[in-house]
Amino acid sequence: MDRISPTNRSQNMAAIKGKDTKPEMIVRRLPHSLGYRYRLHRNDLPGKPDIVFIGRRKAIQIHGCFWHQHPGCKSAHVPLSRIEYWQPKLARNVTRDKANLEALSAAGWDVMVLWECEIKRGDDIQEKLVNFLGRPAAS
Ligand SMILES: [Zn+2]
Numbered sequence: 001m002d003r004i005s006p007t008n009r010s011q012n013m014a015a016i017k018g019k020d021t022k023p024e025m026i027v028r029r030l031p032h033s034l035g036y037r038y039r040l041h042r043n044d045l046p047g048k049p050d051i052v053f054i055g056r057r058k059a060i061q062i063h064g065c066f067w068h069q070h071p072g073c074k075s076a077h078v079p080l081s082r083i084e085y086w087q088p089k090l091a092r093n094v095t096r097d098k099a100n101l102e103a104l105s106a107a108g109w110d111v112m113v114l115w116e117c118e119i120k121r122g123d124d125i126q127e128k129l130v131n132f133l134g135r136p137a138a139s
Contacts, residue, residue: 010098018061025061027060027062027114031051033135034129037137039051039053044054045059045104046100046104047103049061049109050062052119056111056133058111059109059112060113061097062113062114062115063097063116064116065115068097070114070117073117075117110132112132
């Protein structure tokens with residue numbers, strides 16, 4: 001039996017594939033409205049972090065709960081019908097994420113991972129951003 005309905009799964013997949021996914025748009029608007037300057041999708045950094053604050057050497061990675069296997073999250077359940085397909089595939093994603101975070105950290109970057117479900121719920125994202133980034137530059 002599948003833990004995720006086909007509809008939910010295709011939504012997950014669509015959210016994962018596109019670059020301008022909704023949770024990302026939500027998070028992207030926020031630093032802008034708070035006065036932070038940032039870049040998007042720096043291809044030269046490990047894991048291509050979604051939002052990069054170059055001057056602060058900080059980056060935000062937005063992870064879909066299913067694709068990146070958010071620990072303990074109900075959206076991260078592996079579909080049991082094709083578990084032999086999904087399990088190794090998702091395990092590779094998790095391993096790759098970990099390696100990317102380690103590489104960024106080794107290069108002196110601070111990275112904050114935001115999960116899709118916390119963004120959708122609106123869990124104090126603004127507070128997390130300010131705590132992570134420090135105060136925006138005075139303008
Ligand atoms: Zn989640």
